[in-house]
Amino acid sequence: MVTGYYFPNFHRDCGSMLQWERVKTSVEKGEIVACHQFGGDWMHVFELTKRLIEIESVTGNEKQVALFLRDHLSSLGYGVKLEEAAPERFNIEAFAGKPLVVLTTHLDTVPPFIPFREDDRFIYGRGACDAKGLIAAQIEAAERLRQEGENRIGLLFVVGEERDSAGALFANQRPPGSRYFIDGEPTENRLAVASKGSLRLEITARGRSAHSAYPEQGDSAILKLLDVLQDIRHIQLPVDPTLGSSTCNIGVLEGGMRPNVIADQARAEIMFRSVEPIDQLKRRLEETVRGRAEIDYRFEVPVMRLGAVEGFETTVVSYTSDVPFLDRWGQPFLLGPGSILDAHTDHERISKKELLKGVELYSRLARHLINEG
Numbered sequence: 001m002v003t004g005y006y007f008p009n010f011h012r013d014c015g016s017m018l019q020w021e022r023v024k025t026s027v028e029k030g031e032i033v034a035c036h037q038f039g040g041d042w043m044h045v046f047e048l049t050k051r052l053i054e055i056e057s058v059t060g061n062e063k064q065v066a067l068f069l070r071d072h073l074s075s076l077g078y079g080v081k082l083e084e085a086a087p088e089r090f091n092i093e094a095f096a097g098k099p100l101v102v103l104t105t106h107l108d109t110v111p112p113f114i115p116f117r118e119d120d121r122f123i124y125g126r127g128a129c130d131a132k133g134l135i136a137a138q139i140e141a142a143e144r145l146r147q148e149g150e151n152r153i154g155l156l157f158v159v160g161e162e163r164d165s166a167g168a169l170f171a172n173q174r175p176p177g178s179r180y181f182i183d184g185e186p187t188e189n190r191l192a193v194a195s196k197g198s199l200r201l202e203i204t205a206r207g208r209s210a211h212s213a214y215p216e217q218g219d220s221a222i223l224k225l226l227d228v229l230q231d232i233r234h235i236q237l238p239v240d241p242t243l244g245s246s247t248c249n250i251g252v253l254e255g256g257m258r259p260n261v262i263a264d265q266a267r268a269e270i271m272f273r274s275v276e277p278i279d280q281l282k283r284r285l286e287e288t289v290r291g292r293a294e295i296d297y298r299f300e301v302p303v304m305r306l307g308a309v310e311g312f313e314t315t316v317v318s319y320t321s322d323v324p325f326l327d328r329w330g331q332p333f334l335l336g337p338g339s340i341l342d343a344h345t346d347h348e349r350i351s352k353k354e355l356l357k358g359v360e361l362y363s364r365l366a367r368h369l370i371n372e373g
């Protein structure tokens, strides 16, 4: 596999011979080669969205889509870098020059893969709005700026946003000196001025097994866990004037072995969407559980307050993103076409009209921030 930088304009300057040599090498090495690579260069945002959806990239399996984007962005003339954020998992960085503004989103999707399909109004398939349509829109927005002669723009596409933000955490160790970044998540084309934090945790209760006919001989972990969960459900969670209320989802419940055995172990996986500082939430939780079960914190993201810009509609979002993990890439903004209510569903989709509007908003916001300096 070829890694490292491709320098700008080699395709336009060197013509199809060099391009063909590279495609041939990729074919020989058994890498996926899309037919556009034979011709290279620009693709319509709908076409690019389609190509991206067609390459499955469930978290952990982002390699092929990264290779595709490396080739595509190289053919457009960017300096492109593949960065191995985790074994065989690559972030893509593409710069037209020294970037002042970076457009970024993620390469991975949630499972399962859903194939591409379209009608007059929508593009459907896994990643349509989270976030492959947004990758296409950001590339097109960067292209518009370059056509105007503006090269202080960069692109960053990371692995792992849907699980642990591994790609963003890795990229944050190597900031390119940009002053702003615009993270793409579906906000219905409105600038998110705040996002809820999140806390994922596991609670395990332990007991003692016994024959179910003699429950006094045992100690049921399941009953213990149910009591704890019931108390957690009744925690008074705070309400924020901008963000609304904190919420709690008990997403996984497991325990016991047989109906005729007192369970010696039970566990639950819980996710909070928080409008208060995560440490405060942890304190509430610990006071509620009072040592009756073990709490194992798995992952947390703080509440974010983001910038607003005149002339852009605003919103607040309940979900988290890579924004908190890219703080060394500059001041954050969060914007993208599509609805979060379609993301992670079996009918994931993006409106074509909104996608085109997204291109316009990304280029307008980037231009505005570049002018701010």
Ligand SMILES: [Zn+2]
Pocket (backbone or CB within 6 Å): 106, 130, 131, 161, 185, 186
């Ligand atoms: Zn996303």
